[in-house]
Amino acid sequence: MASLQWLLQLSSSPFLLFAFILLLLKLLFNQNSTKTKPNLPPCPSKLPIIGNLHQLGTMPHLSLRRLSNKFGPIIYLQLGQIPTVVVSSAKLAKQVMKTHDLALSNRPPIFSAKLLFYDCTDIAFAPYGAYWRHIRKLCILELLSAKRVQSFSYVREEEVARLVRRVSESSYPATVNLSKLLGFYANDNLCRVALGRGFSHGRDYDRHGFQKMLEEYQGLLGGFSIGDFFPSMEFIHSLTGLKSKLQSTFQRFDRFFDEVITEHLDPDRHKEEHSKDLLDVLLDIQKSESNEINLTMDNVKAIMLDMFAAGTDTTFITLDWAMTELIMNPKVLETAQAEIRKVVGDRRVVLETDLPHLDYMKAVIKETWRLHPPAPVLLPRESMEDVTIDRFDIPTKTRIFVNVWAIGRDPESWENPECFAPERFVHSSIDFKGQDFELIPFGAGRRSCPAITFGTVSVELALAQLLHSFDWELQSGTEAKELDLTENFGITMHKIAPLMVIAKPHFP
Numbered sequence: 001m002a003s004l005q006w007l008l009q010l011s012s013s014p015f016l017l018f019a020f021i022l023l024l025l026k027l028l029f030n031q032n033s034t035k036t037k038p039n040l041p042p043c044p045s046k047l048p049i050i051g052n053l054h055q056l057g058t059m060p061h062l063s064l065r066r067l068s069n070k071f072g073p074i075i076y077l078q079l080g081q082i083p084t085v086v087v088s089s090a091k092l093a094k095q096v097m098k099t100h101d102l103a104l105s106n107r108p109p110i111f112s113a114k115l116l117f118y119d120c121t122d123i124a125f126a127p128y129g130a131y132w133r134h135i136r137k138l139c140i141l142e143l144l145s146a147k148r149v150q151s152f153s154y155v156r157e158e159e160v161a162r163l164v165r166r167v168s169e170s171s172y173p174a175t176v177n178l179s180k181l182l183g184f185y186a187n188d189n190l191c192r193v194a195l196g197r198g199f200s201h202g203r204d205y206d207r208h209g210f211q212k213m214l215e216e217y218q219g220l221l222g223g224f225s226i227g228d229f230f231p232s233m234e235f236i237h238s239l240t241g242l243k244s245k246l247q248s249t250f251q252r253f254d255r256f257f258d259e260v261i262t263e264h265l266d267p268d269r270h271k272e273e274h275s276k277d278l279l280d281v282l283l284d285i286q287k288s289e290s291n292e293i294n295l296t297m298d299n300v301k302a303i304m305l306d307m308f309a310a311g312t313d314t315t316f317i318t319l320d321w322a323m324t325e326l327i328m329n330p331k332v333l334e335t336a337q338a339e340i341r342k343v344v345g346d347r348r349v350v351l352e353t354d355l356p357h358l359d360y361m362k363a364v365i366k367e368t369w370r371l372h373p374p375a376p377v378l379l380p381r382e383s384m385e386d387v388t389i390d391r392f393d394i395p396t397k398t399r400i401f402v403n404v405w406a407i408g409r410d411p412e413s414w415e416n417p418e419c420f421a422p423e424r425f426v427h428s429s430i431d432f433k434g435q436d437f438e439l440i441p442f443g444a445g446r447r448s449c450p451a452i453t454f455g456t457v458s459v460e461l462a463l464a465q466l467l468h469s470f471d472w473e474l475q476s477g478t479e480a481k482e483l484d485l486t487e488n489f490g491i492t493m494h495k496i497a498p499l500m501v502i503a504k505p506h507f508p
């Protein structure tokens with residue numbers, strides 16, 4: 001009865017009623033906020049300030065897999081100041097890159113990327129938004145579409161021929177540093193498409209120290225350097241010396257791009273429409289007025305830099321690992337060579353039209369990507385809103401890594417996962433195009449690699465030709481199991497020791 005009276009009193013005074021509703025809302029909100037305390041994924045024990053950083057080690061993909069084996073396929077880590085979720089199963093990768101693809105499409109601001117790139121005006125590190133969508137669409141339509149990729153088949157054929165010449169010059173039975181030559185191929189193939197000429201030979205190579213510049217660059221872009229985990233303490237980068245290294249590498253690239261752009265702007269330079277390189281196309285777009293977004297010269301340079309950062313190392317790593325695995329698995333090598341020699345016959349040059357008939361070789365490449373994905377934890381994503389994955393809450397602004405390296409070796413998805421066996425793909429529909437989440441070397445969803453066609457055909461043609469033109473063996477006295485397979489962790493990960501092999505010409 002008393003409570004009824006109280007209610008009557010309330011209804012007679014609008015002010016009191018308003019205050020009462022506010023109080024109720026507050027109570028309700030408080031109740032909800034205790035109820036909705038996020039149900040985070042399992043988290044290994046943390047230390048003050050650094051959180052879980054000490055558990056990353058020098059090979060984060062390996063440490064993260066060990067933690068996943070212990071705590072489950074989704075784990076929550078506090079990496080310095082950065083809340084991070086790591087996903088290590090195909091099922092959960094699908095949730096990240098398909099179910100919640102849009103909500104998880106941002107790229108986090110990584111300090112080293114900010115200094116190495118043009119203030120994140122590039123594709124790979126641009127935050128999700130109108131600018132990123134525009135640049136990505138432009139690159140895919142103008143530069144990386146199947147039609148454009150096809151129009152550059154002559155560049156690949158010439159560069160593969162140059163690779164074969166370089167291997168032949170090793171004068172059998174001497175050993176050849178195959179890794180170095182594969183690096184030249186990957187760079188020149190991209191440079192010719194992007195900038196109209198290669199830089200691996202003659203004066204250019206020494207003048208620009210191109211290979212070295214790229215190596216430095218890849219090393220710096222790990223995104224796993226200590227300062228990247230304490231964004232509010234930028235001075236750490238100065239203390240570790242990283243800042244000055246980043247700035248000097250960036251300046252070298254910038255000077256290099258200035259030179260090449262000046263060459264391209266020379267009024268005497270004439271290019272047929274069909275043979276325009278990527279820089280020609282970008283400069284044309286910049287001049288045309290019908291542009292949705294005004295492309296600045298920094299934007300143009302940023303796109304070029306992206307192509308180098310994303311395109312050369314990944315192609316090189318795939319070829320380097322494919323050849324290493326083949327040499328360590330002679331039966332697989334023999335089967336792949338038998339297939340190619342049957343399809344191509346006595347013709348010395350492999351053509352791109354031969355590639356659709358090389359099913360076993362394609363299985364070799366898939367198997368290489370399963371065990372050695374060039375970007376072992378992809379590029380980081382960041383949640384733009386709260387999402388739920390596998391009943392766990394992922395709050396806004398959490399960094400997400402997908403451990404593709406661990407997924408490729410997950411016994412839930414693969415039989416004998418540590419064994420190099422391309423046969424597993426021969427009668428399987430599993431592909432690497434971003435639909436089968438147990439094999440995602442190019443990522444998947446909105447943020448997947450836009451150059452999947454370019455990357456794949458560049459790898460396939462070079463590998464097919466190397467297997468067709470030469471018989472391969474290790475130098476006498478070296479056994480496959482003695483090869484040093486140690487890797488260098490970075491945003492892309494490659495073997496440290498070069499592959500030294502003997503290439504016996506197949507054709508007299």
Ligand code: HEM
Binds near residue numbers: 123312452
């Ligand atoms: C074997 C070759 C290649 C592999 C395995 C590869 C792999 C990848 C991976 C894993 C990502 C990150 C995807 C994600 O975070 O979900 C990526 C992104 C990217 N790749 Fe590739 N890539 C290759 C070749 C290339 C080439 C040749 C180019 C350029 C010519 C290129 C340009 C890019 C760009 C621009 C991005 C950033 C996409 C974005 O964030 O929107 N890639 N690539």
